[in-house]
Amino acid sequence: MPIFRQIFDQISRQILTGQLQPGEQLPPIREFSTELKINPMTLSKVYSMLESEGFLERRRGIGLFVKKMGSSESSSVKTELAEEILKDAAVNISQLGIDEDVAMKIFSKHYKKYRNKPEE
Structure with missing residues (x-):
């Protein structure tokens, strides 16, 4: 990149x-x-x-x-960014040969861990 x-x-x-x-x-x-x-x-x-x-x-x-963003503008940009991040993660995980169910469990575990915490 x-x-x-x-x-x-x-x-x-x-x-x-x-x-x-x-x-x-x-x-x-x-x-x-x-x-x-x-x-x-x-x-x-x-x-x-x-x-x-x-x-x-x-x-x-x-x-x-x-610049101060409106809430709908901020939400839209965040959604686009999440889409890009998750697309890249999906490509990498699929290249590793990880099963979709396993990948979703891994994502869910980390999402729950970090959703209300700053990045560590």
């Missing part, structure tokens, strides 16, 4: 899970790209994608901030 996609997924998840709150400012591109050890153009692309997807809002001369 391309690095820009990995960073996009990470930041969007942080927004959807509340780790990044509405109104919170993201670090400047130059500073954050140095910290991540990536090309500033890569991070600029990520920020632009996040803005076009409705996760961020640009305040001229100030920077980029996490």
Whole structure:
């Protein structure tokens, strides 16, 4: 998976899970790209994608901030993200030759364990 996609997924998840709150400012591109050890153009692309997807809002001369989403918009984005995550998991599990019933039991066990807890 391309690095820009990995960073996009990470930041969007942080927004959807509340780790990044509405109104919170993201670090400047130059500073954050140095910290991540990536090309500033890569991070600029990520920020632009996040803005076009409705996760961020640009305040001229100030920077980029996490945008407040409506509950239906947030729910839709979360559903799309879950679909993508579970599709990838299903591909990996099927490639391992794991039976569907076993896979569902594993998923159910972990879902119950983590549904009300932050990621460990």
